[in-house]
Amino acid sequence: MRKKVLSLVSVLLILTMLLSACGGKTSAPAEETIKIGWIGSLTGDQAVWGTCESNTIKMLIEEVNAKGGILGKQVEGIYYDTKGDAAEAVNATKRLITQDGVVAILGPNASGQAISISAALEQYKVPDIATVATNPKVTVNDDGTVKGYNFRVCFIDPYQGAVAAGYAYDKLGLKNAAVLYDVASDYSQGFTEYFEKTFTEKGGKIVAKEGFKEGDVDFRPQLSKIKEANPDVILMPYYYKEVALSANQARELGIEATLMGGDGWPSDQLMTMAKDAIEGSYIVNHLDFNDPEVKPLQDAYKAKYNLSMELNGYMANDAFLLLQAAITAANSTDPVKITEALTQVSVEGVTGTIQLSEENHNPVGKQAAIVKIENGGYVFQEKYGVE
Amino acid sequence: MSGFLQQVVNGLSIGSVYALMAVGYSLVYSIMNFSNFAHGGVIMIGAYIGYFCLTLLNVPFFVAFLLSAIGSGLLAVSMERVVYRPLRKRNAPFLYFIISAMGASIFLENIVIASPIGPTFRTYPAIFSTTPIMLGNIALGRIDLLMFVISTVSLAALIYIIEKTKIGLSIRATSYNIKGSTLMGVNVDMVIFIIFAMGGILAGLAGMLFGMKYTVYPQIGNITTKSFIAAVFGGLGSLQGAVVGSILLGLIETMVSGYFSSQYRDLIAFALLIFVLVAKPTGLMGKNTEDKA
Numbered sequence: 001m002r003k004k005v006l007s008l009v010s011v012l013l014i015l016t017m018l019l020s021a022c023g024g025k026t027s028a029p030a031e032e033t034i035k036i037g038w039i040g041s042l043t044g045d046q047a048v049w050g051t052c053e054s055n056t057i058k059m060l061i062e063e064v065n066a067k068g069g070i071l072g073k074q075v076e077g078i079y080y081d082t083k084g085d086a087a088e089a090v091n092a093t094k095r096l097i098t099q100d101g102v103v104a105i106l107g108p109n110a111s112g113q114a115i116s117i118s119a120a121l122e123q124y125k126v127p128d129i130a131t132v133a134t135n136p137k138v139t140v141n142d143d144g145t146v147k148g149y150n151f152r153v154c155f156i157d158p159y160q161g162a163v164a165a166g167y168a169y170d171k172l173g174l175k176n177a178a179v180l181y182d183v184a185s186d187y188s189q190g191f192t193e194y195f196e197k198t199f200t201e202k203g204g205k206i207v208a209k210e211g212f213k214e215g216d217v218d219f220r221p222q223l224s225k226i227k228e229a230n231p232d233v234i235l236m237p238y239y240y241k242e243v244a245l246s247a248n249q250a251r252e253l254g255i256e257a258t259l260m261g262g263d264g265w266p267s268d269q270l271m272t273m274a275k276d277a278i279e280g281s282y283i284v285n286h287l288d289f290n291d292p293e294v295k296p297l298q299d300a301y302k303a304k305y306n307l308s309m310e311l312n313g314y315m316a317n318d319a320f321l322l323l324q325a326a327i328t329a330a331n332s333t334d335p336v337k338i339t340e341a342l343t344q345v346s347v348e349g350v351t352g353t354i355q356l357s358e359e360n361h362n363p364v365g366k367q368a369a370i371v372k373i374e375n376g377g378y379v380f381q382e383k384y385g386v387e
Numbered sequence: 388m389s390g391f392l393q394q395v396v397n398g399l400s401i402g403s404v405y406a407l408m409a410v411g412y413s414l415v416y417s418i419m420n421f422s423n424f425a426h427g428g429v430i431m432i433g434a435y436i437g438y439f440c441l442t443l444l445n446v447p448f449f450v451a452f453l454l455s456a457i458g459s460g461l462l463a464v465s466m467e468r469v470v471y472r473p474l475r476k477r478n479a480p481f482l483y484f485i486i487s488a489m490g491a492s493i494f495l496e497n498i499v500i501a502s503p504i505g506p507t508f509r510t511y512p513a514i515f516s517t518t519p520i521m522l523g524n525i526a527l528g529r530i531d532l533l534m535f536v537i538s539t540v541s542l543a544a545l546i547y548i549i550e551k552t553k554i555g556l557s558i559r560a561t562s563y564n565i566k567g568s569t570l571m572g573v574n575v576d577m578v579i580f581i582i583f584a585m586g587g588i589l590a591g592l593a594g595m596l597f598g599m600k601y602t603v604y605p606q607i608g609n610i611t612t613k614s615f616i617a618a619v620f621g622g623l624g625s626l627q628g629a630v631v632g633s634i635l636l637g638l639i640e641t642m643v644s645g646y647f648s649s650q651y652r653d654l655i656a657f658a659l660l661i662f663v664l665v666a667k668p669t670g671l672m673g674k675n676t677e678d679k680a
Contacts (some may be wrong), residue, residue: 043506045604183650187445211650217601220397221644221652228390245601252519252528253393263570273602275509 021163034069036061036323036331037096038316039089039117040107040131042081044239045214048267049109053077053316054273055305057106060140066288070327071209078102081383082113090120093298097124099177103333104129104326105383106319109312111135111157111367114150121149127339129153129323131315132263132286134160138359151342151361153318153354154286159386160262161194161237163368164284166386168233168260171370174284176207178257180222180246182238183211190238191262196384207231212242219246220253227255239264246274246358251277258282266311266378275376285350287314288369288380294350318349322356390525394645395638400531402637403538404600407593408614409621409629410545411586417562417624418582419475421484422615425466427608428495429587433459433594434603435504441512448514456591463587466491475579487579492608499605508604515599534596540569541592545585546626554581561626581622620660631671 038057040050054077061077069075078100080092086294089108096102097120105121105128108114114133121128130138139150168174176258177199182188190353196206203341208229210222217289226234234257236243252258259281266285268276287294297317301309322342328331330341346355355366367385394625408430415423437455440446446454470487500506501511515533521524561566561578597607614633621632636656643655663671 043500044606045508047506083502199597211648213650213653215609218397218401220400221394221641222649224393224397225645227393242601244510249528252526254519254521269508269510 031316033074033233034071034327035076035078035102035106036320037093037100037102038077038079038107039082039092039096039105039113040078041084041110044084044238046110046126046246048269049132049310050081050107050311052307052310052313053107053109055307056301056309056313056316057320059301059304060317064324067239069323071331071333074335082108084110084113086112086116089117093117093120093128094124097126101384102126103335104338106316106323107131109315110136114138114152115186118147118150121145125149125339126335126384127151127342128340129319132312133187133320134263135190137186138282144252146358146360151322151356153315153322153349153351153363154263155366156362157262158188158194160284161191161196162198163370163384164191164235164237164260164262164282165195165198165202167282167384168235168258168286169199169204171384172233172258172301174232174258176206176229176231177233177235178203178208178210178226178229179206179235179237180210180212180219180226181235182242184215185215185238187264192235195235195237214242216242217245218249220249221296223250223253223255226250227253231257233258233260234349236261237264240270240273241294244270247274247281249278260284263311268308270312271376276283278373279375281373282381283373283378285369285371285378286311286366288371290380291350295313296312297350313351315334318347318351318354321347321349322354390645391501393525394641395528396525396531397645398638399634400528400534401641402617402634403535404593404597405614405617405633405637406542406590406630407538407596407615408611409618409633410501410542410626411590411593412534412615412618413621413624413626413629414582414586414612416457416618417626418558418579419471421558422488423586424485424488424611424615425470425491425495426463426586426590427611428457428492429463429466429498429590430461430594430611431605431607432495433587433623433673434593434598434607435499435594436591437595438511438603439507441514443677444536452592452595454626456588459591459594460584463583463590467579467583471574471579474677496605497606504605505512506605508602510602511599530596530600534600537592537596541589542622542626545589548585549626558582616657616660619665620670622670625672627673628670635671 037056041047041052042050057077061075065074080088082092109132111133114130115137129150132154133152134154134157136156138152140146179192181192209224218303220297236259243261262284263286265283274365298309325345325347326338326341328335331346343356343358352366353366367383370381370384372381411426412422426500433455436450436458440451470491474483515529519528549558556572557578560573561575617633617636618629621628639656640652643652
């Protein structure tokens with residue numbers, strides 16, 4: 001009896017491991033299809049976003065296939081979970097290219113993962129279009145030269161940081177800023193660096209700058225320090241889970257400063273967790289969620305999955321459209337020809353016109369949307385850009 | 388000065404959660420001499436039970452607390468039955484216990500991820516307002532106060548049971564010498580059942596408090612690394628040690644973040660712990676089994 005129980009437990013354990021290992025596999029590929037890979041977080045803190053991206057791409061692929069596919073071929077999506085881990089992202093990329101034979105990869109949404117896969121892309125000469133990876137180094141090397149196979153459809157952290165600083169100082173008239181940031185995140189560091197730079201150049205003062213590490217849940221020691229510096233605005237350049245926790249804790253400590261953040265904020269989860277604490281905050285975002293132009297995509301997604309669309313879905317949509325246009329323009333499924341075509345085409349995406357620069361593989365001339373949080377909703381303020 | 392007192396309040400509140408979790412490790416270690424790493428999994432399940440009681444069953448807050456404590460207690464006891472008892476009956480080496488505990492912890496985490504509950508994190512409904520109670524310039528969070536009260540009351544109850552009741556006497560006897568106490572008529576199976584039940588109940592309370600304060604997700608159990616270290620710091624096997632170690636760890640972390648740099652928090656806090664352990668390997672209040680054996 002005891003043996004039976006033991007073997008049952010071990011079988012269950014093995015099953016769980018198998019299940020978690022095989023999460024993203026799809027059925028055996030047929031010939032004559034165009035295979036597109038996607039990587040991102042399907043588990044972990046950022047699972048909400050990864051799930052939305054992969055769902056959106058699945059939906060788009062179905063639509064495209066119903067209309068006859070690309071270049072007359074059916075499209076097949078292959079989705080791998082990176083578990084929010086840079087090393088997993090590299091493994092997933094290699095597996096997509098060498099085992100599954102994809103022509104291009106979409107995602108990931110996080111900068112750390114997008115940066116880590118560059119070498120693999122370079123090695124096998126397959127392009128990747130990142131969705132919301134906003135760190136400058138996703139597409140350029142440390143020496144400023146462009147990476148051959150990394151592209152993106154979003155604007156970059158310096159821009160987000162600069163926009164947040166410009167808007168806070170010029171439009172909101174806030175002169176003293178504090179920053180709480182994630183020291184272990186490239187995204188958070190890049191954002192912070194350029195916020196500080198622009199804010200101090202304009203004449204503002206950074207009165208406190210405190211760090212934490214991803215996975216932390218208590219920010220009161222740092223926030224208590226920030227409270228003593230008495231800032232007008234606190235920049236929170238990180239993802240919604242930490243935003244919700246730190247915003248709640250800031251209010252619990254009696255901090256009344258305006259909160260500001262970036263594209264890491266928008267999420268339905270944020271509203272459920274911290275609706276009151278973030279009331280009146282400002283976010284720098286990629287698009288206005290209430291824009292009539294994004295409505296059809298929102299509705300289709302809602303109808304299919306009965307979930308509301310996250311920011312990542314819109315970016316995944318634009319990344320997919322760009323890739324589709326590039327494959328069509330290249331008139332080939334050769335990854336190198338697709339890579340060349342990516343900077344030649346221009347598409348009307350839901351987040352604006354997407355035309356990638358040849359110098360840095362970033363979209364050209366995208367303005368940010370400033371959104372204010374009012375009564376648990378996102379209220380669009382204006383399109384705002386800085387030089 | 389108010390800044391310093393605020394940091395003390397922050398530290399105490401963090402430390403009191405560590406304490407609720409840390410005593411679970413100490414309880415098991417005091418009898419079975421191994422670290423039950425599956426404790427984190429029990430805490431996580433406790434947090435989920437509380438969450439679903441409040442959101443799906445809509446039961447009152449204190450009923451949810453009770454159910455979460457009972458559920459976690461049952462889980463801890465059944466884990467002991469399925470995972471540890473077979474090893475115990477075969478007199479397996481302690482290493483096997485630790486490996487099985489780690490396995491059980493990974494199992495619990497993945498079963499939640501694979502289930503319809505899924506990997507996303509969830510938020511407890513707002514039970515208490517985030518408006519703090521102000522004492523001069525010091526903000527006291529309402530949930531923090533509740534955490535502090537529940538931690539204190541349940542730890543006091545636990546220490547009372549261990550020190551003053553007959554069951555407590557057999558637990559203490561077993562912790563000194565399993566064989567000896569068996570000869571004296573102590574039912575060791577019963578003692579182990581009770582320590583797992585008590586550890587599980589506290590884990591349920593800790594999980595629910597933690598979930599209310601922060602959020603619920605399958606990896607919640609990772610936080611127990613800190614409370615495990617606090618338990619070692621205070622002296623594994625000693626309940627009072629676990630509580631003191633946890634409160635100190637909470638305070639040290641907060642003070643390092645507040646007055647030095649939050650980036651060095653873990654570095655400095657843990658360097659200090661290593662220093663304490665080198666100077667006094669049994670921890671601050673650890674029992675010295677050599678003397679009593």
